[in-house]
Amino acid sequence: MTSEDLDRVQLAEVARQVLAHEAGPDRLRAAVDQGGNDPDLRRVLSELGWYAILVPEEYGGFSGRAGDVFPLLVEMGRRAAVGPFGASAVVATRALMVGSAAVQQEFLPAMATGESLATVALLSSVGSMPMSSSHVTASRSGSGWRLDGSSTFVPFGRDADVVVVLAASNDAPRGFVLKRDEVTRCEPLHTWDATRRFDTIDLEGVEFGPERELALSGPELVDDLGALAAYWLACDSLGMSQQLVEATSAYGTERVQFNRPIGSFQAWKHYAADMHIASEAARAGAERAARALDRGADVVQATSVAKLVAGDAAESVASWATQLHGGIAYTWEHDTHFYLKRAKLNQLLFGDGDYHCDRIAGVLEG
């Protein structure tokens, strides 16, 4: 284990304690009642400096690497924590690494303090994938650009000050950085998952200067943004799996039927074992993705493997958790349903299993 790993182990411990305190079951319910919002949690995470981890030092950050936020993303998944951290501090922040100096100077310092929130608009308004045929189109306008169209499943779009938009231009997908007041309309999406907010944004003739374009374009841009989004959701799903395995095991020990704890029945415990195996596979996949991103090698394959394996694992683990809890899990009062819905959305969002299998197959072809 390297010293870096040790720091990450400590960070994981801090994250676990902070989120157990700041994002426990009561807070989750309160945040859900507020429409998937928890400003206090966001404030605490900003004060801890978590929003600054991936921001370069020159803009007030820690110049961290993707693997540094691994424990934070996992712990947030464990609590089904409500908030824009993954979209803002991970995916959008990484996108701005290929932004112009002007964009970085303007946005990153406030993003590092958590004062300003960023998000990503990766999906077109039709269909969940592929990202590369986004229905936002970019056309040249003077020396700058003009955007038209709409993008959906924008995480915390209504709260964001900065939006990174993936758009189709006549030659290649391109990325742009927009300010909140440049977005024409932002319509809330009423998702079954109530632990997060998603919105649809409309862009009608939005014009801006050339400095807002990201330096990366084409398939490399789609790969880069897709990899970070996949990594974020894989970690989130992993945390959910781990929590559900623990909670379900505890229930199997406490709940008695036929004068025995139900967890002593073989049929029950074999499903629980399968939950653990799936969760361990998800952990292996997500850890590999963190290392690949840190090394900058095998990124597409590793992040797609992570999203595929962890996304599917959380969906099955949440399904088994619901079944093994029995009737209580069918109530709103019990927490499992928050995970069930979040896990299903994670599985389908930013590329479902088939999409990521295809991506892996594409890498193998060379």
Next chain:
Amino acid sequence: MDEELEALESFRHEVRRWFGEHIPSGWRESMTGATEDEYVRFQHDWLATLREGGYAAPHWPAEWGGGFSLAEQIVIYQESGRMGAPRPALFYISLNHAAATLLHAANERQRSEHLPAILRGEVWCQGFSEPNAGSDLASLQTRAVRDGDGYVVNGQKIWSSGAKHAEWCLLLARTDPDAPKRKGISYFMIDLRSVGVEVRPIKQLTGDSEFCEIFFDDAIVPVENRLGPENEGWAVAQSTLSAERGLTMVEHAERISSAFDWVLALATTEVDGRVPYRDPIIRRKVGALRAEVDVMQQMVASLVQSLLQHGGVGVEASVLKVYFSELARRFADLGLAIGGPMSQVFSPPILGTGVQSGNWMHDWMSSWGWTIGGGTNEVLRTQIAERALGLPREPVVP
């Protein structure tokens, strides 16, 4: 740390070069459909080659002919897997199970008699399971009754891999029928050439006969061939069983990764105007399989971390066994899906390869050996639930 890593990398190059120079060329072809005699001769030759290179028993202590650090052992397993070396399968039980047990529970005389002999090619098998003691191993009924300087053994063992070629057997037998079942078992080394021992091969569903039954009819074991105290054989047996887990998985992870390249080659090669990889469903399945192979490799890497840090492995070895064995089946199944009906035409097995041989139907059939053997996946799921998740044990039926 960096110096250590550098030294390890130069060791890796050395090992890779050695295997590159010493793997017999064309061994897969010559072992395809080979006779028993050809197989045994080839295995002895390969062991001799490994022994001369110092790689026959890398996991043994230096004084007995091993002496590699754990990190170096991992490198050796990785490189032999990656380079497609034959597995010294005939000596699997000798080098792993017998050695682990001798090192753990034997006295000096027993060790110096057998460890050097094993390195020279003494073949061992395991006499644990019985027709009525499979998953419930502790209910075994083979009896060993003390008579003067020896024990008289009667009973039947089953699933003894390679017993038809073995000279010695690791034997569990009941020495106290009145004690609770785990407390009345003793552990012996029995010479299979003794009077009253008969080995019968079992024809398996693959048509091969790797496994055997062993019958004991008043066979005599000298007292000095008992391992550990009388009636304390169950504890000794745990050291044998732990040899099945841990490092051998490193080799499996490397071999499955190398074998993945065959699946990919098969999928991307045009046959009769058809490239399977152009079929979006096949393509997706290949992508999904790669994901599982990556996960398997990462899980093994974590297991290795745990070995390096704690010197042992816990229930995660059971997680890995379930995952690997079920992956092995899906792996072969994809080979069959790509191969189509022609994969159902008999082709002879490739001896000494393991569960990813590239003979897809044979690999697929053999995968049940993995999901049933070495603790059925059902027994292991129970173990995972109880040890990893802390679920209550099932009530014991008296």
